[in-house]
Amino acid sequence: MLARRIIPCLDVAGGRVVKGVNFVDLRDAGDPVEVARRYDAQGADELTFLDITASSDERGTLLSMVEAVAAEVFIPLTVGGGVRTVADVRALLNAGADKVSINTAAVQSPAFVEEAAGRYGSQCIVVAVDAKRVPGTPDDAPRWEVFTHGGRRATGLDALDWGRRMQANGAGEILLTSMDRDGTRVGFDLALTRAFSDALSIPIIASGGVGSIADMVEGVTIGHADAVLAASIFHYGEHTVGDVKRAMAAAGVEVRL
Amino acid sequence: MTIAVVDYGMGNLRSVAKALEHVADGVPVVVSDDPAVIASADRVVFPGQGAMRDCMRELQARNLRSAVLEAAATRPFLGICIGLQMLFDRSEEADTPGLGVLPGEVLRFPESDMVDAAGGRLKVPHMGWNEVYQSEPHPMWNGIPDGTRFYFVHSYFPQPARPDLVAGFSHYPFPFCCAVARGNLFAVQFHPEKSHRAGLQLLANFVQWNAPAGTLTEGATCS
Numbered sequence: 001m002l003a004r005r006i007i008p009c010l011d012v013a014g015g016r017v018v019k020g021v022n023f024v025d026l027r028d029a030g031d032p033v034e035v036a037r038r039y040d041a042q043g044a045d046e047l048t049f050l051d052i053t054a055s056s057d058e059r060g061t062l063l064s065m066v067e068a069v070a071a072e073v074f075i076p077l078t079v080g081g082g083v084r085t086v087a088d089v090r091a092l093l094n095a096g097a098d099k100v101s102i103n104t105a106a107v108q109s110p111a112f113v114e115e116a117a118g119r120y121g122s123q124c125i126v127v128a129v130d131a132k133r134v135p136g137t138p139d140d141a142p143r144w145e146v147f148t149h150g151g152r153r154a155t156g157l158d159a160l161d162w163g164r165r166m167q168a169n170g171a172g173e174i175l176l177t178s179m180d181r182d183g184t185r186v187g188f189d190l191a192l193t194r195a196f197s198d199a200l201s202i203p204i205i206a207s208g209g210v211g212s213i214a215d216m217v218e219g220v221t222i223g224h225a226d227a228v229l230a231a232s233i234f235h236y237g238e239h240t241v242g243d244v245k246r247a248m249a250a251a252g253v254e255v256r257l
Numbered sequence: 258m259t260i261a262v263v264d265y266g267m268g269n270l271r272s273v274a275k276a277l278e279h280v281a282d283g284v285p286v287v288v289s290d291d292p293a294v295i296a297s298a299d300r301v302v303f304p305g306q307g308a309m310r311d312c313m314r315e316l317q318a319r320n321l322r323s324a325v326l327e328a329a330a331t332r333p334f335l336g337i338c339i340g341l342q343m344l345f346d347r348s349e350e351a352d353t354p355g356l357g358v359l360p361g362e363v364l365r366f367p368e369s370d371m372v373d374a375a376g377g378r379l380k381v382p383h384m385g386w387n388e389v390y391q392s393e394p395h396p397m398w399n400g401i402p403d404g405t406r407f408y409f410v411h412s413y414f415p416q417p418a419r420p421d422l423v424a425g426f427s428h429y430p431f432p433f434c435c436a437v438a439r440g441n442l443f444a445v446q447f448h449p450e451k452s453h454r455a456g457l458q459l460l461a462n463f464v465q466w467n468a469p470a471g472t473l474t475e476g477a478t479c480s
Binding site for chain 2: 005074076097119120172198201202224
Protein backbone atom coordinates (compact mmCIF):
# COMPACT_ATOMS: atom_id res chain seq x y z
CA MET A 1 0.00 0.00 0.00
CA LEU A 2 0.87 3.64 -0.35
CA ALA A 3 3.24 4.88 2.36
CA ARG A 4 2.64 8.02 4.41
CA ARG A 5 5.35 10.55 3.62
CA ILE A 6 7.84 12.23 5.97
CA ILE A 7 8.99 15.57 4.58
CA PRO A 8 11.78 17.65 6.13
CA CYS A 9 11.35 21.33 5.39
CA LEU A 10 14.25 23.72 4.83
CA ASP A 11 13.93 27.48 5.02
CA VAL A 12 16.31 29.14 2.62
CA ALA A 13 17.46 32.68 1.90
CA GLY A 14 20.00 33.76 -0.65
CA GLY A 15 20.50 30.13 -1.65
CA ARG A 16 21.46 29.06 1.89
CA VAL A 17 19.65 27.13 4.58
CA VAL A 18 18.92 29.72 7.23
CA LYS A 19 16.82 28.35 10.05
CA GLY A 20 17.77 26.13 12.90
CA VAL A 21 20.65 24.29 11.41
CA ASN A 22 22.90 22.88 14.06
CA PHE A 23 24.48 19.75 12.67
CA VAL A 24 27.61 18.98 14.60
CA ASP A 25 29.37 17.04 11.89
CA LEU A 26 28.71 19.24 8.87
CA ARG A 27 31.40 21.71 8.01
CA ASP A 28 29.01 23.97 6.16
CA ALA A 29 25.61 23.47 7.73
CA GLY A 30 24.04 26.12 5.56
CA ASP A 31 24.71 24.41 2.26
CA PRO A 32 21.38 23.21 0.85
CA VAL A 33 22.98 20.39 -1.13
CA GLU A 34 24.69 18.97 1.95
CA VAL A 35 21.58 19.26 4.09
CA ALA A 36 19.45 17.72 1.33
CA ARG A 37 21.91 14.84 0.96
CA ARG A 38 21.78 14.21 4.66
CA TYR A 39 17.99 14.00 4.77
CA ASP A 40 18.04 11.88 1.63
CA ALA A 41 20.41 9.45 3.36
CA GLN A 42 18.07 9.34 6.37
CA GLY A 43 15.22 8.19 4.14
CA ALA A 44 13.26 11.41 3.60
CA ASP A 45 10.40 10.76 1.18
CA GLU A 46 10.49 14.28 -0.24
CA LEU A 47 12.09 17.62 0.55
CA THR A 48 10.45 21.03 0.75
CA PHE A 49 12.39 24.27 0.35
CA LEU A 50 10.73 27.53 1.34
CA ASP A 51 12.40 30.73 0.24
CA ILE A 52 11.70 33.00 3.20
CA THR A 53 13.05 36.11 1.55
CA ALA A 54 10.99 35.50 -1.57
CA SER A 55 12.42 38.56 -3.19
CA SER A 56 12.50 38.75 -6.94
CA ASP A 57 16.12 39.95 -7.12
CA GLU A 58 17.26 36.76 -5.41
CA ARG A 59 15.32 34.52 -7.77
CA GLY A 60 18.41 33.53 -9.73
CA THR A 61 20.14 32.37 -6.56
CA LEU A 62 17.16 30.23 -5.62
CA LEU A 63 17.06 28.67 -9.08
CA SER A 64 20.79 27.83 -8.93
CA MET A 65 20.23 26.20 -5.55
CA VAL A 66 17.35 24.09 -6.90
CA GLU A 67 19.51 23.03 -9.84
CA ALA A 68 22.35 22.01 -7.56
CA VAL A 69 20.10 19.98 -5.26
CA ALA A 70 18.19 18.33 -8.11
CA ALA A 71 21.43 17.15 -9.68
CA GLU A 72 22.38 15.23 -6.53
CA VAL A 73 19.21 14.15 -4.77
CA PHE A 74 16.79 11.86 -6.57
CA ILE A 75 13.63 12.25 -4.53
CA PRO A 76 10.78 14.74 -5.12
CA LEU A 77 11.54 18.39 -4.39
CA THR A 78 8.93 21.03 -3.60
CA VAL A 79 9.93 24.68 -3.74
CA GLY A 80 7.86 27.62 -2.50
CA GLY A 81 8.08 31.24 -1.46
CA GLY A 82 7.21 34.21 -3.60
CA VAL A 83 5.74 32.22 -6.47
CA ARG A 84 3.50 34.76 -8.18
CA THR A 85 3.40 34.08 -11.90
CA VAL A 86 3.29 31.20 -14.35
CA ALA A 87 6.81 32.25 -15.35
CA ASP A 88 7.92 31.69 -11.72
CA VAL A 89 6.39 28.21 -11.80
CA ARG A 90 8.04 27.37 -15.11
CA ALA A 91 11.46 28.60 -13.97
CA LEU A 92 11.35 26.47 -10.81
CA LEU A 93 10.18 23.36 -12.66
CA ASN A 94 12.87 23.82 -15.28
CA ALA A 95 15.47 24.20 -12.54
CA GLY A 96 14.50 20.77 -11.23
CA ALA A 97 11.65 21.32 -8.77
CA ASP A 98 8.98 18.63 -9.02
CA LYS A 99 6.31 20.67 -7.31
CA VAL A 100 5.83 24.35 -6.69
CA SER A 101 4.06 25.69 -3.63
CA ILE A 102 1.79 28.71 -4.06
CA ASN A 103 0.54 30.69 -1.08
CA THR A 104 -0.25 34.41 -1.08
CA ALA A 105 -0.59 34.61 -4.86
CA ALA A 106 -3.37 32.01 -4.77
CA VAL A 107 -5.40 34.24 -2.45
CA GLN A 108 -4.70 37.30 -4.53
CA SER A 109 -5.63 35.47 -7.73
CA PRO A 110 -7.35 32.06 -7.42
CA ALA A 111 -7.33 31.86 -11.22
CA PHE A 112 -3.52 31.72 -11.10
CA VAL A 113 -3.73 28.25 -9.53
CA GLU A 114 -6.09 27.16 -12.29
CA GLU A 115 -3.77 28.56 -14.94
CA ALA A 116 -0.65 26.94 -13.47
CA ALA A 117 -2.36 23.56 -13.00
CA GLY A 118 -3.80 23.73 -16.50
CA ARG A 119 -0.41 24.41 -18.00
CA TYR A 120 1.84 22.10 -15.95
CA GLY A 121 -0.57 19.63 -14.40
CA SER A 122 -2.10 19.34 -10.94
CA GLN A 123 0.67 16.97 -9.89
CA CYS A 124 3.14 19.83 -9.57
CA ILE A 125 0.91 22.46 -7.98
CA VAL A 126 0.83 22.57 -4.19
CA VAL A 127 -1.33 25.21 -2.55
CA ALA A 128 -0.06 26.29 0.86
CA VAL A 129 -2.86 27.19 3.25
CA ASP A 130 -1.93 29.07 6.43
CA ALA A 131 -4.89 28.63 8.76
CA LYS A 132 -5.67 30.18 12.11
CA ARG A 133 -8.50 29.08 14.39
CA VAL A 134 -11.34 31.61 14.55
CA PRO A 135 -11.45 32.79 18.17
CA GLY A 136 -14.59 31.88 20.04
CA THR A 137 -15.65 28.98 17.85
CA PRO A 138 -16.46 25.92 19.97
CA ASP A 139 -13.97 23.07 20.23
CA ASP A 140 -16.56 20.61 18.91
CA ALA A 141 -17.19 22.77 15.83
CA PRO A 142 -14.06 24.84 15.27
CA ARG A 143 -13.52 27.01 12.22
CA TRP A 144 -10.33 28.36 10.70
CA GLU A 145 -9.50 31.43 8.64
CA VAL A 146 -6.89 31.74 5.91
CA PHE A 147 -3.99 34.10 6.59
CA THR A 148 -1.29 35.32 4.20
CA HIS A 149 2.04 37.11 4.45
CA GLY A 150 3.44 34.64 6.95
CA GLY A 151 0.33 34.71 9.12
CA ARG A 152 0.21 38.48 9.49
CA ARG A 153 -2.69 39.28 7.20
CA ALA A 154 -6.23 37.98 7.65
CA THR A 155 -8.22 37.25 4.50
CA GLY A 156 -11.72 36.62 5.83
CA LEU A 157 -11.74 33.31 3.93
CA ASP A 158 -12.98 30.19 5.66
CA ALA A 159 -10.06 27.77 5.42
CA LEU A 160 -12.05 24.63 4.56
CA ASP A 161 -14.06 26.42 1.88
CA TRP A 162 -10.81 27.76 0.52
CA GLY A 163 -9.26 24.29 0.46
CA ARG A 164 -12.23 22.92 -1.48
CA ARG A 165 -12.00 25.81 -3.91
CA MET A 166 -8.28 25.25 -4.49
CA GLN A 167 -8.95 21.56 -5.10
CA ALA A 168 -11.56 22.54 -7.68
CA ASN A 169 -9.07 24.95 -9.25
CA GLY A 170 -6.60 22.12 -9.84
CA ALA A 171 -4.34 22.03 -6.78
CA GLY A 172 -2.73 18.59 -6.58
CA GLU A 173 -1.97 18.78 -2.91
CA ILE A 174 -2.48 21.08 0.11
CA LEU A 175 0.37 22.11 2.41
CA LEU A 176 -1.67 22.89 5.51
CA THR A 177 0.00 24.95 8.24
CA SER A 178 -1.59 25.81 11.57
CA MET A 179 -0.50 29.34 12.34
CA ASP A 180 -1.62 28.80 15.94
CA ARG A 181 0.81 25.94 16.32
CA ASP A 182 3.67 26.98 14.03
CA GLY A 183 6.84 27.29 16.10
CA THR A 184 5.18 26.15 19.34
CA ARG A 185 6.43 22.55 19.28
CA VAL A 186 3.25 21.33 21.01
CA GLY A 187 1.98 19.27 18.09
CA PHE A 188 -0.21 19.72 15.01
CA ASP A 189 -3.68 21.22 15.23
CA LEU A 190 -5.10 17.73 14.70
CA ALA A 191 -8.69 18.92 14.35
CA LEU A 192 -7.61 21.18 11.49
CA THR A 193 -5.58 18.46 9.80
CA ARG A 194 -8.38 15.95 10.09
CA ALA A 195 -11.06 18.35 8.90
CA PHE A 196 -9.06 19.02 5.73
CA SER A 197 -8.02 15.45 5.10
CA ASP A 198 -11.54 14.11 5.49
CA ALA A 199 -13.15 16.88 3.44
CA LEU A 200 -10.79 16.91 0.45
CA SER A 201 -9.98 14.20 -2.07
CA ILE A 202 -6.40 15.45 -2.69
CA PRO A 203 -3.46 14.69 -0.35
CA ILE A 204 -2.92 16.87 2.73
CA ILE A 205 0.53 17.64 4.13
CA ALA A 206 0.28 18.55 7.82
CA SER A 207 2.60 21.30 9.04
CA GLY A 208 3.13 23.53 12.05
CA GLY A 209 3.80 22.63 15.65
CA VAL A 210 5.81 19.40 15.62
CA GLY A 211 7.92 19.05 18.76
CA SER A 212 8.25 15.30 19.05
CA ILE A 213 8.13 12.07 17.11
CA ALA A 214 4.77 11.28 18.71
CA ASP A 215 3.38 14.52 17.22
CA MET A 216 4.28 13.32 13.73
CA VAL A 217 2.72 9.90 14.31
CA GLU A 218 -0.50 11.54 15.56
CA GLY A 219 -0.62 13.72 12.45
CA VAL A 220 -1.29 10.51 10.53
CA THR A 221 -3.17 8.34 13.03
CA ILE A 222 -5.45 11.08 14.41
CA GLY A 223 -5.10 13.87 11.85
CA HIS A 224 -5.38 11.51 8.84
CA ALA A 225 -2.61 13.44 7.07
CA ASP A 226 -1.20 11.89 3.91
CA ALA A 227 2.18 13.42 4.66
CA VAL A 228 3.76 15.19 7.63
CA LEU A 229 6.24 18.03 7.37
CA ALA A 230 8.62 19.29 10.04
CA ALA A 231 11.66 21.49 10.31
CA SER A 232 13.20 22.00 13.72
CA ILE A 233 12.82 18.42 14.99
CA PHE A 234 15.19 17.37 12.21
CA HIS A 235 17.38 20.46 11.97
CA TYR A 236 18.56 20.36 15.55
CA GLY A 237 19.63 16.80 15.08
CA GLU A 238 17.30 15.59 17.84
CA HIS A 239 15.74 13.00 15.59
CA THR A 240 16.33 11.52 12.18
CA VAL A 241 13.74 10.79 9.53
CA GLY A 242 14.45 7.12 10.23
CA ASP A 243 13.48 7.56 13.91
CA VAL A 244 10.11 8.97 12.85
CA LYS A 245 9.52 6.18 10.35
CA ARG A 246 10.30 3.46 12.86
CA ALA A 247 7.86 5.04 15.33
CA MET A 248 5.21 5.22 12.64
CA ALA A 249 5.74 1.61 11.63
CA ALA A 250 5.43 0.59 15.28
CA ALA A 251 2.09 2.43 15.38
CA GLY A 252 0.89 0.45 12.37
CA VAL A 253 1.39 3.25 9.84
CA GLU A 254 2.61 2.23 6.38
CA VAL A 255 5.99 3.89 5.69
CA ARG A 256 8.89 3.44 3.30
CA LEU A 257 11.65 1.98 5.47
CA MET B 258 26.31 5.64 -28.14
CA THR B 259 23.76 8.21 -26.99
CA ILE B 260 20.59 8.25 -24.91
CA ALA B 261 17.94 10.69 -26.09
CA VAL B 262 15.25 12.11 -23.82
CA VAL B 263 12.31 13.22 -25.96
CA ASP B 264 11.46 16.87 -25.27
CA TYR B 265 8.06 17.92 -26.55
CA GLY B 266 7.88 21.06 -24.44
CA MET B 267 5.81 19.72 -21.55
CA GLY B 268 7.92 20.77 -18.62
CA ASN B 269 10.79 19.57 -16.55
CA LEU B 270 13.09 17.00 -18.14
CA ARG B 271 16.08 18.01 -16.08
CA SER B 272 15.36 15.43 -13.38
CA VAL B 273 15.15 12.60 -15.90
CA ALA B 274 18.32 13.72 -17.68
CA LYS B 275 20.27 14.24 -14.45
CA ALA B 276 19.27 10.85 -13.08
CA LEU B 277 20.26 9.17 -16.35
CA GLU B 278 23.60 10.99 -16.39
CA HIS B 279 24.15 9.82 -12.84
CA VAL B 280 24.05 6.17 -13.95
CA ALA B 281 25.07 6.42 -17.63
CA ASP B 282 28.78 5.93 -16.97
CA GLY B 283 29.81 8.62 -19.42
CA VAL B 284 27.29 7.80 -22.14
CA PRO B 285 25.99 11.15 -23.43
CA VAL B 286 22.41 11.97 -22.45
CA VAL B 287 20.74 14.39 -24.85
CA VAL B 288 17.46 16.18 -24.18
CA SER B 289 16.13 16.91 -27.63
CA ASP B 290 13.10 18.04 -29.61
CA ASP B 291 14.85 17.22 -32.90
CA PRO B 292 13.37 14.15 -34.67
CA ALA B 293 16.77 13.49 -36.29
CA VAL B 294 18.48 13.31 -32.90
CA ILE B 295 15.81 10.91 -31.62
CA ALA B 296 16.18 8.83 -34.77
CA SER B 297 19.94 8.49 -34.35
CA ALA B 298 19.98 7.79 -30.60
CA ASP B 299 20.75 4.26 -29.44
CA ARG B 300 18.31 4.43 -26.57
CA VAL B 301 15.25 6.60 -26.17
CA VAL B 302 13.50 7.79 -23.02
CA PHE B 303 9.96 9.09 -23.41
CA PRO B 304 8.90 11.02 -20.30
CA GLY B 305 5.80 13.07 -19.73
CA GLN B 306 3.86 15.09 -17.23
CA GLY B 307 0.76 17.22 -17.20
CA ALA B 308 -2.34 16.57 -19.23
CA MET B 309 -2.19 13.78 -21.81
CA ARG B 310 -4.18 15.75 -24.39
CA ASP B 311 -1.62 18.58 -24.26
CA CYS B 312 1.23 16.07 -24.48
CA MET B 313 -0.27 14.41 -27.58
CA ARG B 314 -0.89 17.78 -29.19
CA GLU B 315 2.68 18.98 -28.58
CA LEU B 316 4.15 15.71 -29.82
CA GLN B 317 2.24 16.19 -33.06
CA ALA B 318 2.98 19.91 -33.34
CA ARG B 319 6.71 19.31 -32.98
CA ASN B 320 6.78 16.53 -35.58
CA LEU B 321 8.05 14.05 -33.04
CA ARG B 322 5.29 11.48 -33.38
CA SER B 323 6.87 9.34 -36.08
CA ALA B 324 10.33 9.48 -34.47
CA VAL B 325 8.82 8.22 -31.21
CA LEU B 326 6.84 5.47 -32.96
CA GLU B 327 9.94 4.36 -34.84
CA ALA B 328 12.05 4.28 -31.66
CA ALA B 329 9.34 2.44 -29.71
CA ALA B 330 9.31 -0.24 -32.38
CA THR B 331 13.03 -0.70 -32.90
CA ARG B 332 15.35 0.37 -30.04
CA PRO B 333 15.61 0.18 -26.25
CA PHE B 334 12.75 2.46 -25.27
CA LEU B 335 11.65 3.59 -21.81
CA GLY B 336 8.34 5.35 -21.26
CA ILE B 337 7.77 7.19 -17.98
CA CYS B 338 4.42 8.31 -16.51
CA ILE B 339 2.44 10.09 -19.26
CA GLY B 340 5.11 8.67 -21.58
CA LEU B 341 3.71 5.24 -20.70
CA GLN B 342 0.09 6.35 -20.95
CA MET B 343 0.58 7.82 -24.43
CA LEU B 344 1.69 4.43 -25.76
CA PHE B 345 -1.82 3.00 -25.36
CA ASP B 346 -4.84 3.25 -27.67
CA ARG B 347 -6.63 5.89 -25.65
CA SER B 348 -7.07 7.54 -22.27
CA GLU B 349 -10.16 8.41 -20.28
CA GLU B 350 -8.47 11.73 -19.55
CA ALA B 351 -10.45 14.11 -21.78
CA ASP B 352 -11.12 11.04 -23.97
CA THR B 353 -7.73 11.39 -25.63
CA PRO B 354 -6.47 9.05 -28.37
CA GLY B 355 -2.95 7.75 -27.72
CA LEU B 356 -0.22 6.48 -30.03
CA GLY B 357 -1.66 2.96 -30.24
CA VAL B 358 1.72 1.26 -29.79
CA LEU B 359 0.23 -0.97 -27.09
CA PRO B 360 -3.35 -2.30 -27.04
CA GLY B 361 -5.40 -1.08 -24.12
CA GLU B 362 -6.73 1.94 -22.32
CA VAL B 363 -5.74 4.38 -19.62
CA LEU B 364 -8.37 4.73 -16.88
CA ARG B 365 -8.97 7.10 -13.98
CA PHE B 366 -8.93 5.76 -10.42
CA PRO B 367 -12.69 5.39 -9.88
CA GLU B 368 -13.98 7.61 -7.05
CA SER B 369 -16.27 4.86 -5.73
CA ASP B 370 -13.40 2.40 -5.19
CA MET B 371 -11.04 4.76 -3.36
CA VAL B 372 -11.44 3.30 0.13
CA ASP B 373 -8.78 1.40 2.06
CA ALA B 374 -9.26 -1.81 4.07
CA ALA B 375 -10.02 0.21 7.23
CA GLY B 376 -12.67 2.28 5.45
CA GLY B 377 -10.43 5.36 5.10
CA ARG B 378 -10.56 7.58 2.05
CA LEU B 379 -7.81 7.16 -0.55
CA LYS B 380 -6.72 10.33 -2.27
CA VAL B 381 -6.40 10.99 -5.98
CA PRO B 382 -3.80 11.76 -7.31
CA HIS B 383 -2.11 8.60 -6.07
CA MET B 384 0.93 10.43 -4.75
CA GLY B 385 3.88 8.94 -2.92
CA TRP B 386 5.84 5.73 -2.49
CA ASN B 387 4.09 2.47 -3.25
CA GLU B 388 5.23 -1.13 -3.60
CA VAL B 389 5.88 -2.43 -7.09
CA TYR B 390 5.48 -6.15 -7.68
CA GLN B 391 7.19 -7.76 -10.62
CA SER B 392 4.90 -9.90 -12.79
CA GLU B 393 7.79 -11.48 -14.61
CA PRO B 394 11.59 -11.55 -14.48
CA HIS B 395 12.96 -8.85 -16.75
CA PRO B 396 16.44 -7.33 -17.22
CA MET B 397 14.94 -3.98 -16.20
CA TRP B 398 14.20 -5.42 -12.73
CA ASN B 399 17.80 -6.57 -12.16
CA GLY B 400 18.99 -5.78 -8.64
CA ILE B 401 15.53 -4.53 -7.57
CA PRO B 402 13.80 -6.70 -4.95
CA ASP B 403 10.17 -7.58 -5.60
CA GLY B 404 7.90 -5.19 -3.68
CA THR B 405 10.36 -2.27 -3.71
CA ARG B 406 8.72 1.14 -3.31
CA PHE B 407 8.82 3.66 -6.15
CA TYR B 408 7.50 7.23 -6.28
CA PHE B 409 4.16 7.72 -8.02
CA VAL B 410 2.12 10.77 -8.85
CA HIS B 411 -0.83 10.15 -11.17
CA SER B 412 -4.61 9.98 -11.37
CA TYR B 413 -4.81 7.56 -14.33
CA PHE B 414 -3.39 4.06 -14.80
CA PRO B 415 -2.93 1.76 -17.81
CA GLN B 416 -5.07 -1.28 -18.46
CA PRO B 417 -3.37 -3.31 -21.19
CA ALA B 418 -5.70 -5.38 -23.37
CA ARG B 419 -3.25 -8.28 -23.16
CA PRO B 420 -2.14 -9.61 -19.76
CA ASP B 421 1.27 -10.62 -21.13
CA LEU B 422 2.17 -6.94 -21.49
CA VAL B 423 2.08 -6.43 -17.71
CA ALA B 424 5.59 -6.39 -16.21
CA GLY B 425 4.68 -4.96 -12.82
CA PHE B 426 1.76 -3.93 -10.68
CA SER B 427 0.94 -2.01 -7.54
CA HIS B 428 -2.13 -1.70 -5.28
CA TYR B 429 -4.35 1.37 -4.78
CA PRO B 430 -6.51 -0.16 -3.38
CA PHE B 431 -6.97 -2.71 -6.17
CA PRO B 432 -4.06 -4.13 -8.19
CA PHE B 433 -3.24 -1.92 -11.16
CA CYS B 434 -0.63 -2.25 -13.88
CA CYS B 435 2.34 0.09 -13.34
CA ALA B 436 4.92 -1.40 -15.70
CA VAL B 437 4.59 -2.81 -19.19
CA ALA B 438 7.09 -4.67 -21.35
CA ARG B 439 7.15 -5.85 -24.93
CA GLY B 440 10.35 -6.67 -26.81
CA ASN B 441 12.54 -3.58 -26.86
CA LEU B 442 9.99 -1.51 -25.00
CA PHE B 443 9.58 -0.98 -21.26
CA ALA B 444 7.40 1.63 -19.64
CA VAL B 445 6.58 2.57 -16.07
CA GLN B 446 3.83 4.63 -14.44
CA PHE B 447 6.06 5.63 -11.52
CA HIS B 448 9.00 8.04 -11.64
CA PRO B 449 12.35 6.21 -11.51
CA GLU B 450 14.15 9.58 -11.64
CA LYS B 451 12.53 10.44 -8.28
CA SER B 452 12.69 6.99 -6.70
CA HIS B 453 16.03 7.16 -4.95
CA ARG B 454 18.30 4.11 -5.21
CA ALA B 455 15.70 1.77 -6.71
CA GLY B 456 14.89 4.32 -9.40
CA LEU B 457 18.54 4.85 -10.25
CA GLN B 458 18.98 1.07 -10.43
CA LEU B 459 16.12 0.81 -12.93
CA LEU B 460 17.63 3.59 -15.05
CA ALA B 461 21.05 1.91 -14.86
CA ASN B 462 19.41 -1.31 -16.03
CA PHE B 463 17.97 0.58 -18.98
CA VAL B 464 21.39 1.98 -19.92
CA GLN B 465 22.75 -1.57 -19.94
CA TRP B 466 19.70 -3.36 -21.30
CA ASN B 467 20.58 -5.64 -24.17
CA ALA B 468 17.06 -5.41 -25.54
CA PRO B 469 15.85 -7.66 -28.33
CA ALA B 470 15.90 -5.78 -31.61
CA GLY B 471 12.40 -4.83 -32.64
CA THR B 472 11.09 -4.36 -36.12
CA LEU B 473 8.73 -1.78 -37.48
CA THR B 474 6.20 -4.46 -38.34
CA GLU B 475 5.67 -5.32 -34.69
CA GLY B 476 2.57 -3.70 -33.26
CA ALA B 477 -0.56 -2.95 -35.14
CA THR B 478 -0.39 0.79 -35.70
CA CYS B 479 3.28 1.65 -36.02
CA SER B 480 2.99 2.48 -39.68
